Amino acid sequence: MSRDQHTIQKMIPRIGLPGTALRYAGLRWQWVGTFALLLVLALGLRLLAMANVPLIPEEAYYWMYAQHAELSYFDHPPMIAWVIGLGTAVFGHTEFGVRIVGNLLMLGASLLMYRFGRAWFSQAAGAVAALLLQVLPVFFGVGFIATMDAALVFFWMLGLVGVTAALRDNRAWGWYLAGFALGSAMLSKYTGLFLAVGTGLAVVAHRPWRRHLQTIHPYLSILFAVALFSPVIIWNAQHDWASFRFQFLDRFTAEPIRVSTMLTFIGFQLLIATPIIFWVYGRLTVQLLHKPLQALPPQSTLTFAFSLPLFSIMAYKSLRYGVHINWTLPAFLSLLPAVSQWFIDHGLADFKRRLWTRGFAWTIILCVLFNISSAAYLLILQPRVQWISAFGPWKQLASIVEQYEDQLESETGREPLIIAEGAYRLASVLAFYRRPVEHHVNTACYTTSQWVLGGNGLGYPYWSDRNRWQGSVAIFIDDDEGALARTRDHFDEVRLVTDARLLELGRHKYQLVMGKNLKLGNDSVSSK
Template identity: 30%
Template sequence: MRLFVVSMICALLDLMAFLVLIRIGIDPMKAHVLSFVCSNLLYFVCLVTGCLGRIDTTVNSNTSSQQLTVFLLLRILTLSLRGGIFVVAMTTLNLPVALSGASVVLASAAIGLLGDTLFLWPTISVERRKLFAAVGIIIYLLSLRLVFLGFANLLPEEAYYWNYAQHLDIGYLDHPPMVAWLIWLGTTLFGDNEFGVRIGAYICWLLTAGFSFYLARNLFDKATAIACALLVAVLPFYFSTGFLMMPDAPLAAAWVATLYFLERALIGEKRLAWLGAGLSFGIGLLSKYTILLLGPAALLLILIDHRSRQWLGRKEPYLGAAISILFFSPVLYWNATHQWMSFAFQGSRRVDEAFQFTLPSLIVSVAVLLTPTGFIATAASLKANLAAARSRPATARVLFILLFTLIPLSIFVLFSLFHENKPNWTGPLWLAVLPFVASMLIGATGKDTWLEKRLRRAWIPTIGITTAVYALLFHYVVLGFPGIGYIHNIRTLPVAWSEFGQAVNAVEAAAAKESAAPVVLIGMDKYFLASELAFYGRQAQGIRANSVGLSAIGGSSLMYDVWYPAETLLGSTAVLVSLKRSELQQDDLPQYFSSLSNIQEQVVRKNGAIVGSFYYRIGYNLSGCESAGGRCTSSSGS
C-alpha cells in the first residue's frame, strides 16, 4: 500500500513539474525528461530512507548495489517508453500538450509500479520472476519499437528500398523484390512515411519470433522456447530486423520458418511440412538469395541421417522444391530479361572482387550481431553438439543444429579468406543454433559445466544492458536529451535527414527560379544521398522523381542507373549535393556542364541546434561529356 501511495505522490509531482516547465517555455520533449527525473529523485529518497519498506533479502538475494542497478534500469526503460508514448500522443493523436503529459505520467507510473512490485519488492518465487522478466522484456521491446517506428528518420538503405517500391517490379539489380513489395503494402495502407515503410519489418519480426518459439519447443521444451524468443527479442541482429526495413527482415522470418518446417518434416516426420518448407524457402528466395545455403544443409542431413533418407523416395520433398521454384520464378524471369544482372551482381561480381582477407572482421561482426556473450554461448553450443556427435551416433536434433549452422557458416568463412564480407550476412544462420543457446541459458542441457554457469551469469547483465542501450538510443535519436546535443555529422545517426531534405528543397527552389530548365538533384555518393533526397526532399503533394543518382555524371548508383538513364536528363539544371567538399571539387565535373557555380556550405539545424552541414553547387545545362570532345572520365563513383 505504501508503494502505491508514494508512487502516486511522485506521479503528481511529475505532472506538476511538467506543467510548470512548459509554462515557462521549456520544450515539451525536454520537459517530460526533467519532470520524470525530478519525481524519481523523490522516489529514490523514499527508497533509501525506508519509506517504502525494507527489501526482504530472504525473498530477493540481490545485494544493495544490484538492487540499485535494477532500480536504475527500470527507470531508464520507463523513461524511454514514456518518451515514445509522449511523441505519439503529441504528433499522431494531436492531443494537447498538458493532456499528453498527463497520459505519459500515468503510463510511466503504472509501468514503474509494476516493475518495482515484481523486482524490488517481489512476493513470487524466483522462477516465476524469471518468467515474468523474459515475457516482460519481449513485450517491452515490442512496445518500444512500435511507438518509435514512425518517428526515427529512415536510414539511407531504407530510403533506397522505399524507392524500390516507387518503381515496383518483380526484380532489382541488388536484391529480390520482397522488401519492395512489403514497403509498397505498408505505404499503401499507412502512407509514404516512416511507419508505412517499417511496419513490414515489425510484422516480419513477429513471424521470426513465433517460428523461433515453436522450433525451440519442438527441439527442447516450452521453457527453452520462451528463452529462445527472448534471445530473438534482445540480440542486436534480430532486434534490428524488427525495426529497420531491410531485406534481412523478411529473410530472417523465411529462414526460421523454413527451419521449422524442415524440423517437422525430418524429425517430426510430418509429410505436409515439406509443403510449408517449400513455401517458406520460396518466400526466402524472394527476400534474399542467401537462403539458398539452407539447400545443401538439408540435402546433407537427408543423406547422413538414415531415418531421413526415406524422403528421397517420396513425392513431398519434390513438391516442396517445385513450390519454391514457382515462387522464385518472377525473379528468374526478370533476370532472364535483364541480362541476368542481379545474379551477376550478387554472384560473379563478388567473386571477381579484389583479394581481401576479412576473417577477423567476420568474427568481430558476429560478436556485434549476437553480443560478446551471445558469441561465446553460440561457440559453446556448437562445441557441445560436435562433442555429442563424436561421442555417440548423432541424434537427428544434433545433426539438425550442426548442419543448418555450420554449412552456411563454412561458406561465409571460406569467402572471407579471399573477399570482403558484409557485417550482416551471417545474421540469419544462427537461428538454427539459437534454441540450444536458449537451453544453456536456462540450464536445460542436462549438464552444468563451469562455462555454462558463467554464461548464465553473464546473460543477465547482457540482456539488461542491451535493452537499456536500445531504449536510450531510441529516445536520443527521436527526442534527444536535455543538455546533450547531436554529433555534428548528418550521416552518423538518423536524426536530421528530414531537415536535410528541407534545406536542399530551399536550394532547389532557388535554382528553379534562376533556370527555365528542369532541376534534378544529384547526391555525390553511391546512393545514400540520392535516396534520402528522394524521400525527404518530396513536396507535400507527392513523390519526388528528380533525385537521380550519379549516372548523369558518369558514375554508378545501383538501380538509379536503370530508373534515370543519363540520356533522359540532358539539358537539366543539377543541384550537386555532398557531405564532403572534396566530392564537389573533382576535376571531371566541369565536362558535364556548360557552367558550374561555386561550392556553398549549408548548415542543417534540428530544433534550433546545429546538427551538421552539407555542401552543394549548381551545374547548368547538363550534357553528356562526349559533347566536350573528349573521352568521359569519372571519379564520382563508378
C-alpha cells in the first residue's frame, strides 16, 4: 500500500465515508490529484480572465452605480455598488477591480457551505458541497462576472450558518448573525427576502424549534435586518417607490400562459445543477412528500424550507414570464449538502457498480473541463472571433468616440455629452472604457443613455438633471443605422461621422453623430 492510500485509510473515521469506498478511492488516488490540478487550473484561468476579459454591459452598468453613490438604485439595491466600489478603490477602475470582490465572496461562500454541510450532514458532504459551489458552471460564472449574485450567495450562506447556530446549537448570537445576513442579502437582491421565508418555515415546521418563537431573539434579528435594509426603503420613499414598483409590478403585466417560458425555466434548472444532481434533488423531494411533516429529520426540514419556496414562486412566474437563469441560484444552496450526502451514502458504498455514481464523478470532471474551456476561450479566442457580443469591442469603440469627442470639444470649446442608444448597455461600457483616455472630466458624469432624447434609461435618469444638458454639444452613438434620424430633431445641427473603423467592430454597424445645441422636448422627464 502506498503512502497516499495509507493516509486515506487513516482518514476514514474522521470524514465519515464508508471504508470499502475509500479503499477503492485510494486505488484511484491519482485521479484525485488530476482533478485537483484541473480545479486549480480552472480557478487560475478565471482569475486571469477577470483581469483581461472586457466587462459585459451589465458589469459596466453596476460600475456606474458605484460612480453615483446613493442609498439605493432604480433596478437593484446598493450592495453591488459597494462591492464594486471596494474593488476599484483598491485595484483601480479596471476589469479586475470591478470583479475581484465578487470572486472573493464566492470563495468565502464555499467556506460557509463547508461549515453548514458539516454541521447538518458530515464533513465529507460539506466538502463536496463546497466544491460544487466552485465547479458547477453557473456558480463558476457568478465568481467571474460582477453582478449582485455573488453577494447574495455569500450572505445567504452566512444566513444558513447563523440559523444553524441558533437552531442546532441553541446560540442566541446565531439569530443576530442571521439577521445581519438577511439584511445584507436584501441589500444585495430583493430575493434575499426568501432567507426570512425559509427560516420562518423551518421554525414552524420542526416542532422542537418552535420554542424559539417564545424568545425575543428572532424578533430582534428581524428588526436588525429591517434597519440594515432601511436605505432601500428610504430611497424608494423619496422616489415614489420606483424600484419596488419596477421589480414587483411594472415588470409583470398580464400575460397569457406560455409553455416556452416554463420549458426554459426547467432547462435553466438543469443547467444550474446538472441533470444528475437535479435528479437526486427530485428523489429527495418525492421522499419528503411521502413522509408526515413531524417525521422529517431537522436537516431535511432545513433543506427544503430554504429551497422549495423560491423554486415554487419562480416556477409559478415561469408560466407567464421569462425567468432568468440566476434567479433561483439561492434555492440550490441548502440542497447541495443534502445531495452530496445522498451520493456518499448510496453511491460510495458500491462505487464500482453504481453507474450513477460514476456519472456524478464524470459530471464534476466535465464541469471543470467546461470551466477551463470557457475561460480559455474568453482569454484566447474571443478577442479574435468575437462570437459573444456582450464582450464586444468596447475599448476600440471608446477610443474612436474619444477621438471625435476631442475634435468636437476643440471646435466648440465645450465639453461634449456622450449619448448612447439603448437603456444602459452601450452608455455604460463607453463610460467605463473612455475613463483611461479622458483626462478632463469624469466620464461617468458626461456619459448617458437614450433617456435624454426620450425613452427608457433605467437608472440613468436618477443620476443627472436633464435640464443641465439644454443647449449642449453632444456625440450620439448607435449600434444600428438609425443614428441620424434619431438625432435630427434634437439638435440645431447634426453631422454623421464617416469612419471605416466603425464598420470593422464586430457584428454591429456603429454610427456616430456629432450634434450642436441640444434641444430638450417634453417627451422625457428628469427624476431630479
